[in-house]
Amino acid sequence: MPYKFYRYGREKRIPIQGRSPLCRAGDDAYNLGFGIDVLGGKNLAWVLSRLCVEADALPAEYEEFTLRTWISDFNRLASTRNFTLTDSAGREFCRAVSQWCMIDFTTRMPADMKTVACMHEGVIVDAPSPCERPRRIRAVEGVVAAEHRVVYSDIDFNRHMNTMRYIDIMCDVMPIETLERMQSMRLDLNFMREARYGDVLTLRMDGDGSTREFEYRNGEGEALCRAAFEIRG
Amino acid sequence: MPYKFYRYGREKRIPIQGRSPLCRAGDDAYNLGFGIDVLGGKNLAWVLSRLCVEADALPAEYEEFTLRTWISDFNRLASTRNFTLTDSAGREFCRAVSQWCMIDFTTRMPADMKTVACMHEGVIVDAPSPCERPRRIRAVEGVVAAEHRVVYSDIDFNRHMNTMRYIDIMCDVMPIETLERMQSMRLDLNFMREARYGDVLTLRMDGDGSTREFEYRNGEGEALCRAAFEIRG
Numbered sequence: 001m002p003y004k005f006y007r008y009g010r011e012k013r014i015p016i017q018g019r020s021p022l023c024r025a026g027d028d029a030y031n032l033g034f035g036i037d038v039l040g041g042k043n044l045a046w047v048l049s050r051l052c053v054e055a056d057a058l059p060a061e062y063e064e065f066t067l068r069t070w071i072s073d074f075n076r077l078a079s080t081r082n083f084t085l086t087d088s089a090g091r092e093f094c095r096a097v098s099q100w101c102m103i104d105f106t107t108r109m110p111a112d113m114k115t116v117a118c119m120h121e122g123v124i125v126d127a128p129s130p131c132e133r134p135r136r137i138r139a140v141e142g143v144v145a146a147e148h149r150v151v152y153s154d155i156d157f158n159r160h161m162n163t164m165r166y167i168d169i170m171c172d173v174m175p176i177e178t179l180e181r182m183q184s185m186r187l188d189l190n191f192m193r194e195a196r197y198g199d200v201l202t203l204r205m206d207g208d209g210s211t212r213e214f215e216y217r218n219g220e221g222e223a224l225c226r227a228a229f230e231i232r233g
Numbered sequence: 234m235p236y237k238f239y240r241y242g243r244e245k246r247i248p249i250q251g252r253s254p255l256c257r258a259g260d261d262a263y264n265l266g267f268g269i270d271v272l273g274g275k276n277l278a279w280v281l282s283r284l285c286v287e288a289d290a291l292p293a294e295y296e297e298f299t300l301r302t303w304i305s306d307f308n309r310l311a312s313t314r315n316f317t318l319t320d321s322a323g324r325e326f327c328r329a330v331s332q333w334c335m336i337d338f339t340t341r342m343p344a345d346m347k348t349v350a351c352m353h354e355g356v357i358v359d360a361p362s363p364c365e366r367p368r369r370i371r372a373v374e375g376v377v378a379a380e381h382r383v384v385y386s387d388i389d390f391n392r393h394m395n396t397m398r399y400i401d402i403m404c405d406v407m408p409i410e411t412l413e414r415m416q417s418m419r420l421d422l423n424f425m426r427e428a429r430y431g432d433v434l435t436l437r438m439d440g441d442g443s444t445r446e447f448e449y450r451n452g453e454g455e456a457l458c459r460a461a462f463e464i465r466g
Contacts, residue, residue, distance in 0.1 A: 152409055153401035168386035176385055176430065197409065 043105045044115070048163055049078055050099040050134035051189040057093045058182070064088045070125040077101060079120065082129050095130035137190050137226040140215035142206030145173040150199045161195035166225055169203060170214050174229075178210070184232040193224045276338045277348070281396055282311055283332040283367035284422040290326045291415070297321045303358040310334060312353065315362050328363035370423050370459040373448035375439030378406040383432045394428035399458055403447050406438060407462075417465040426457045 059065055066086045073080050078099035085094035102111040146169060154165040166189070171179055195201055195216065201224065204215045210231040216224040292298055299319045306313050311332040318327035335344040379402060387398040399422070404412055428434055428449065434457065437448045443464040449457045 151405035152407075152412060153405050172384035172386050174385075179385060 044111050045103050045105060045158060046079075046100045047103045047191070047194075048098060049101050049191055051096065051163070052131065052134040052187065053094070053096040054131045054184075054186045055094040056184045059085075059087070059093070065093075070127060071120065071123055072127060072129055073124060074117070074120050080129065080133070082127075084130050092130070097129045097131060097133050099134060134190065135188050135228070137188060137213065137228050139223065140204050140206050140213045140226055142204045142213070142215075144202050145205040145214075146203040148201045148203065150195050150197050150201065152197070155197050158194075159197045161199075161201075163189070166195075166216065166227070170205075170212075170227060170229060173203065173205060174212065178231060182231050186230045186232065188228045190226045191224070192226070193218070193222055195224050277344050278336050278338060278391060279312075279333045280336045280424070280427075281331060282334050282424055284329065284396070285364065285367040285420065286327070286329040287364045287417075287419045288327040289417045292318075292320070292326070298326075303360060304353065304356055305358060305360060305362055307350070307353050307357070313362065313366070315360075317363050325363070330362045330364060330366050332367060367423065368421050368461070370421060370446065370461050372456065373437050373439050373446045373459055375437045375446070375448075377435050378438040378447075379436040381434045381436065383428050383430050383434065385430070387428075388430050391427075392430045394432075394434075396422070399428075399449065399460070402436060403438075403445075403460060403462060406436065407445065411443070411464060415464050419461075419463045419465065421461045423459045424457070425459070426451070426455055428457050 065088070068084045068086070069081060071079060071081050078101050081098045081100065083094075083096040083098070084092050086092050102115070103109070104111040148169055150161050154161045156162050167187070195218065200219050201216050204217070206213045212229045214225075214227040214229065216226075218224055298321070301317045301319070302314060304312060304314050311334050314331045314333065316327075316329040316331070317325050319325050335348065336342070337344040381402055383394050387394045389395045400420070428451065433452050434449050437450070439446045445462045447458075447460040447462065449459075451457055
């Protein structure tokens, strides 16, 4: 059954930092037989290429909800994994679309897509993504809003900066009142290069108020990640 | 049944950042009727005063384990909540003891212990803490290892820096090789004052190699939190 459902409630509550929904992609990949346990042995890894998250409302403390995740398709460039969150009344209040590519760590290049094709057999769900897919974000100039050295608590098992830390640091340079007032939002993320342990990043920000664009660059001035954050209502 | 058991496995895997076990204190308090939902209405909140964590081994990715948590006692100063983690063979490999006090946010003083006494009726388990309780750590001088402004991604719903972020930043100033080699460890934490949003903290570190002591101070030079981190084996 390629649709996966997870119930979150008092006993399975999401941590405040909200890392769990994205972790479920890893859990599901594991259950489908192409998790990091299998890929690691082949020197392959899934790498997040684009992500968007849309929320109409934010769940209250202790509120129960259901997470649904499925793969809708894959092509030459990426495999698309979708998520929805539904409240106890069955109303969808959050959705996400993530696009993943596979990297061969021996060559540090995208892996042969035939490997991915065979892994996707029988696991594609014939259902569209739940919202407009991650959009392409153009170069961002703006002003330097933060400088950040990638430290131990930022990294995953590949020694790359974790997606949630990219989002954390963008939030940290926004006014706290904007974030605390937030009712609904849409966030688009494009990853171009990895941020590695010890790298010193600069974060550029353009726009203000409820619509902002961000770009992380490394010490060589190369763009690593771009984001568009729209706070609605 | 005052002992609480939680199973972690493929479907309930702990996030890498490992925030969940401590979150279970909140879940259990909620189920016992003195969670933040009830306390918030009375302007009361649990505040972590001391914590120790001891691990003989670290679980591998996807490994299943069981978390057990219980309250062993309370006194004039603190309520003691204990934790153990047991692997699928039934072997205990991690334990923690946490001491909590209750703060009245109207007066910003410790709450009347009689309130706590009545809340503890029938929930105390007659079993000792699973390891030596959090020890008192003396003032730490050493050298300034980091300066940190408390930002949005550091704080909890009280706008205080989250316990895990205290631990993250201590890890970030240690050599990554020491942390990656770590097989077993003991960490003691003493909290004296809250670190609030916007505060600029200095982190002092004394010792090196496998035994280090830390002290966070605020802009006024007051000690906020002290820690002793022992990496074994």
